Amino acid sequence: MRTSEEIYHQVRWDPRLDPxxxxxxxxxxxxxxxxxxxxxxxPGGDIPWHRVLFVEADGEVVWDRATGVDRVGTSxxxxxxxxxxxxxxxxxxxxxxxxDPAAGRWRPADRGPRTPPAPPxxxxxxxxxxxxxxxxxxxSDRIDxxxxxxxLLAALAGSGADxxxxxxxxxGLLEMLLAAPWVRDGYTLGTxxxxxxxxxHGLLLLSRLPVREAAVHFLRPHKAVTAVVVTAAAGxxxxxxxxxxxxxxxxxxxxRQAExxxxxxxxAGVAGDLVLLGDLNDWREGPDGPAAVLGLRDAWTEVHGPHDRTPTFDxxxxxxxxxxxxxxxxxRLDRVLPRxxxxxxxxxxxxxxxxxPQGLYVSDHYGVAAVLRPGGDGDGDGDGDGGPTDPRAAVAPGTGTGGGTGTGGVRWPDDGPRTQTAVPGADPAADPAADPGDGDRAERIVRRVTEALGEGAVHLVGSRRTGCALPGADVDLVAALPGGTDGTDIALGLPSLRERLVAALPxxxxxRQVTGARVPGLRFEADGLRVDLALVATGALDPAEAVDRRTELGGAAAVALGAVGDATAVRAAAGDRHAAFAALARRVKAWARARGLDSAPFGGLPGLAWSVLAARTVREAGDLPAGELLRHFFGTxxxxxxxxxxxxxxxxxxxxSPSLSPHPSPNAAVTVLTPAAPVRSCTSQVGAGGRDLLVQELYRAWELLDQQVPAAGNGTGGINGTGGTGLWSALLSPPPMHRRHAAWAxxxxxPPPGEDFEGVLGAVRGRMRALLTALEEAGAADVHxxxxxxxxxxxxxxxxVGLGRTPPGAAIVAALARQWGGGLPGVGVEVVADGAVPAPR
Structure with a gap:
C-alpha cells in the first residue's frame, strides 16, 4: 500500500487523473x-501526511489508510x-x-455532461x-x-456577463459576492x-457557463494567472x-516584462480558443504592446480600430x-485579449x-466588457468544401526565391476529395498492427552482409530488432569492425567493402557511401528492402565486445553501437507483453507517418522515440484490450x-553524457531519452512548433478514439486486430494541410547531369532542420x-514546407533559401500559394 504522500503526487502529476x-x-x-x-x-504545510485518513474521487473511496484500499490509477x-x-x-x-441551497454553503461544482455543440x-x-x-x-480613508x-455589485449584476x-x-468584497443572490443563483466560482x-493574489473568476476545469499559476508572490475552461454552445x-x-x-x-x-x-501550452482578461498595467500598443508579446489579439482594437486609445485608467x-x-x-491598462x-x-x-451624481466612481479603473462569438478553431480535420474560404479556390502563381528549378507546383484537383496511402503498399483503412511478413528477407540480408564483411560483428537495430517494423521498413545494421577508432581505416576501405557486398549480394x-552520417556507412537495396549499414571501428576492443564496452569508444562510435542497446532495452521493457507492444507500436507509427510526424530530419520524432512511448505505455497500462491500449497511449x-x-x-x-552534442537542454521542446547508454535525447530536432503540432495531433487521435472505440475495445467499430476499418480510415486520413498553411516553400x-543525385538529396535532408529553424526565427512559428x-x-x-498561417514574405524566404542552399547544386526554393502544392503523401 502506498503512502498518502505518494498518492497525492500521483494525482497531482498523472495526466490521466483530474485533481x-x-x-x-x-x-x-x-x-x-x-x-x-x-x-x-x-504538501509539507500545517497538516502532516499521517493525518490523511482516506482519499475519495467522485465520491468513491480509492485509498484508505485503515483498510489498505489503494485503487488510485486503477479505478x-x-x-x-x-x-x-x-x-x-x-x-x-x-x-x-x-x-448548494440545500446545504447552505458553496460546494464543489458538478460539471456534468458536456453541453452539446450549437446547431450548424x-x-x-x-x-x-x-x-x-x-x-x-x-x-482607505479617501476612496469611500x-x-x-x-x-460595483449592481454594475456586475446588470452587466449580463457570462x-x-x-x-x-x-x-470584504468576497463576502458580499458570496452572499449576493444573483451570484449564488447563476454563477460558478473558479476556486x-x-x-x-x-x-x-486578489483574482476571482465567476462563470454562468458550465465550468469544466479551473486552475491557477503563481507568477511571483501575490501575482498570478487564474483560469477556467467553460463550455460555450460552440465548444x-x-x-x-x-x-x-x-x-x-x-x-x-x-x-512586468518577465511576467x-x-x-x-x-x-502557449493551452489548446483551443482562449481569452485573457485583466489589468496588465501596460499602456504600450502595437508590436511592443502586451497583446503582441503574448501572441494574442486585442478585442478593443478589433472593434474600435488601432488608433482608438480610450483609457481604462484616467x-x-x-x-x-x-x-x-x-x-x-x-x-488603456485593462484588456480583453482573445486567441x-x-x-x-x-x-x-x-x-x-x-x-x-455625487461624483463617485465605482473604481479607479473602468471595467471592460467584450462580446465574443466562438465558431471553431479554424483547423478542422476535413478536406474543405472548395468554397470561397478554401485556399484551393484561388491559386497564385509561384514566385521563385532561391534559383529553383521547379515549375510552380501542381494544383489540387477540384473534382473530388484527395486520397492518401498512409503506409506504402498498405490500405489506409486496414489495421496496420499485423506483422509485415518480411522478417525472413531481413534475416537473410543480415546473414549475407555478415558473410561479406568476413570479420567483426553485424547487429540488426531499429524497428526490425524491436519487432515492430512497418511493411517495407529499412533494414538498419551496425557493424563493429577492427580498425582505428577515428574511422580512417574504414573510410579508406569503403570501396573494397562495397565490392565485397556486391559480390555477396548480387x-x-x-x-553508395552515406553522406553526413556520424560514422562511415553504406546504403543500398537488397531483396526488395532498403539497407542502411553503419560501420564502427573498435580500435583495441574485440568487435564481439564492442557493444557491451561501447562507452569506452566515446562519441559517434558509442552512439552508433548504442542503437543495439536501445533496441534491446525496448524489447526487454515489453517483456511478456511483446505482442501487445509490437501491435501498438506499429499502429502508432502508421498513424505518425500518415500525419507527417515521423521523420527526425524534418523535425519529427524518430522510430526509437515512438517505440519508447509505446513500450512505456504497455508497461504502465496493465493488461488492456487492444482498443483501450491505443486510446490509453494517445490519452497519456x-x-x-x-x-x-x-x-x-x-x-x-x-x-x-555531456560529451554528446546535442544533449538534452532544459528548454528543449520535446525530450525522449534513449534507454541505453550513452543516454541522449533522440528528439532534440523537435522545435516548439513541432511540439505544438504533436500535441494537437495526439489530442485529435484521442478524441477520435473516444468517439468511435467502445469501452471494451473489441466492439464492431473497435480495434481488436481484425476490424475497425472505418476507424483506421479516420485515424490515417491526411491532415488538413490546406487549412494550416497560407503559403508553402x-x-x-x-542536380544537373553528372552530379550525384542521392548524395545531394542526402545533404538536403541533413540540412532540413537548419532551414526549419531559420524559418521559425523569421516568424513562421508553425512551420511544418x-x-x-x-x-x-x-x-x-x-x-x-508549410509556412504556417502567417508566413514570412517571399523576399525573406528567398534570402534564407540562398544562404541555406549554398553549395547544393540544383537545389532551389520557391514560395507558392497553398492551392498550388500537390497533396502530401
Missing amino acids: ARFVLGVRRRGAGPKRIPLPEFT AAGRVRDPRRLRAPFFTARTPHAW GTAPEVRVLTWNTLWDRYD TAHRRPL VIALQEVEA DPYGRDADE PLTVAATHLSSDHSAEGPAR LERLAEGL PGANPLAALASLSGRAA GDGLRVTGAELLGDTPT DAARP WAAWDWREPVTLDGSAGTAP VLTVA AWPRPVETGPALARYA
Whole structure:
C-alpha cells in the first residue's frame, strides 16, 4: 500500500487523473474527518501526511489508510473525462465551486455532461467582463469603499456577463459576492471561496457557463494567472485572468516584462480558443504592446480600430485614479485579449466610466466588457468544401526565391476529395498492427552482409530488432569492425567493402557511401528492402565486445553501437507483453507517418522515440484490450507536459553524457531519452512548433478514439486486430494541410547531369532542420515540412514546407533559401500559394 504522500503526487502529476475530482479526508481531534479538496491541500504545510485518513474521487473511496484500499490509477474514479487544457506543471488545478441551497454553503461544482455543440450555422455569443475593483489597502480613508462596493455589485449584476474576471478582490468584497443572490443563483466560482486564493493574489473568476476545469499559476508572490475552461454552445473556451505588476513595484517594468513572458509561455501550452482578461498595467500598443508579446489579439482594437486609445485608467477624469497615479497619464491598462481563428469579437465597451451624481466612481479603473462569438478553431480535420474560404479556390502563381528549378507546383484537383496511402503498399483503412511478413528477407540480408564483411560483428537495430517494423521498413545494421577508432581505416576501405557486398549480394542495387552520417556507412537495396549499414571501428576492443564496452569508444562510435542497446532495452521493457507492444507500436507509427510526424530530419520524432512511448505505455497500462491500449497511449501522451523528459522506465532518467552534442537542454521542446547508454535525447530536432503540432495531433487521435472505440475495445467499430476499418480510415486520413498553411516553400532537388543525385538529396535532408529553424526565427512559428516528397522523378524530388498561417514574405524566404542552399547544386526554393502544392503523401 502506498503512502498518502505518494498518492497525492500521483494525482497531482498523472495526466490521466483530474485533481479537481479528488478529496482528502483529514483527521481532526474530537470531530469527524474534514474533507479537503486535493488541489487546496498544501504538501509539507500545517497538516502532516499521517493525518490523511482516506482519499475519495467522485465520491468513491480509492485509498484508505485503515483498510489498505489503494485503487488510485486503477479505478475509473477521478479519471480525466475530457482532454485537460489547464495542465501541470504550469497550472495547478483548482476545484470550481457552486452554491448548494440545500446545504447552505458553496460546494464543489458538478460539471456534468458536456453541453452539446450549437446547431450548424449558429454560434451564440459569450460576453466577458474584466474589472479592477480597487481594494482599500491604500488610501482607505479617501476612496469611500463602503459606498463603492454596492455600486460595483449592481454594475456586475446588470452587466449580463457570462464570465466575470475581478482583480484586487479582498475579504470584504468576497463576502458580499458570496452572499449576493444573483451570484449564488447563476454563477460558478473558479476556486474554493473558503480557501486562500483571493488573499494570495486578489483574482476571482465567476462563470454562468458550465465550468469544466479551473486552475491557477503563481507568477511571483501575490501575482498570478487564474483560469477556467467553460463550455460555450460552440465548444470549450478557456478564460484566464491576471493582474501584472505596476510601476508602484520596485523595478516594475522589468517585473512586468518577465511576467508577460512567463504568461506567454504558459498560455502557449493551452489548446483551443482562449481569452485573457485583466489589468496588465501596460499602456504600450502595437508590436511592443502586451497583446503582441503574448501572441494574442486585442478585442478593443478589433472593434474600435488601432488608433482608438480610450483609457481604462484616467487620472484626469477619475479622482480615484488620480490618487493612485504616479505620472498622471491616462492609459488603456485593462484588456480583453482573445486567441483563436474562430473567435470573433463583435463588441467592446467600458463600464463604470460615468460617476454618480455625487461624483463617485465605482473604481479607479473602468471595467471592460467584450462580446465574443466562438465558431471553431479554424483547423478542422476535413478536406474543405472548395468554397470561397478554401485556399484551393484561388491559386497564385509561384514566385521563385532561391534559383529553383521547379515549375510552380501542381494544383489540387477540384473534382473530388484527395486520397492518401498512409503506409506504402498498405490500405489506409486496414489495421496496420499485423506483422509485415518480411522478417525472413531481413534475416537473410543480415546473414549475407555478415558473410561479406568476413570479420567483426553485424547487429540488426531499429524497428526490425524491436519487432515492430512497418511493411517495407529499412533494414538498419551496425557493424563493429577492427580498425582505428577515428574511422580512417574504414573510410579508406569503403570501396573494397562495397565490392565485397556486391559480390555477396548480387541483387544489391545502388550501393553508395552515406553522406553526413556520424560514422562511415553504406546504403543500398537488397531483396526488395532498403539497407542502411553503419560501420564502427573498435580500435583495441574485440568487435564481439564492442557493444557491451561501447562507452569506452566515446562519441559517434558509442552512439552508433548504442542503437543495439536501445533496441534491446525496448524489447526487454515489453517483456511478456511483446505482442501487445509490437501491435501498438506499429499502429502508432502508421498513424505518425500518415500525419507527417515521423521523420527526425524534418523535425519529427524518430522510430526509437515512438517505440519508447509505446513500450512505456504497455508497461504502465496493465493488461488492456487492444482498443483501450491505443486510446490509453494517445490519452497519456496528449496530456503529457513535454517539458518533462520521457524515459522508458518512467524514472527521472540517467543524466545524458555531456560529451554528446546535442544533449538534452532544459528548454528543449520535446525530450525522449534513449534507454541505453550513452543516454541522449533522440528528439532534440523537435522545435516548439513541432511540439505544438504533436500535441494537437495526439489530442485529435484521442478524441477520435473516444468517439468511435467502445469501452471494451473489441466492439464492431473497435480495434481488436481484425476490424475497425472505418476507424483506421479516420485515424490515417491526411491532415488538413490546406487549412494550416497560407503559403508553402517548395524545395526542389534536381542536380544537373553528372552530379550525384542521392548524395545531394542526402545533404538536403541533413540540412532540413537548419532551414526549419531559420524559418521559425523569421516568424513562421508553425512551420511544418512534409517528410516525404510530393513529387519524384529519376533525378528529381520536391518537398513541401508549410509556412504556417502567417508566413514570412517571399523576399525573406528567398534570402534564407540562398544562404541555406549554398553549395547544393540544383537545389532551389520557391514560395507558392497553398492551392498550388500537390497533396502530401
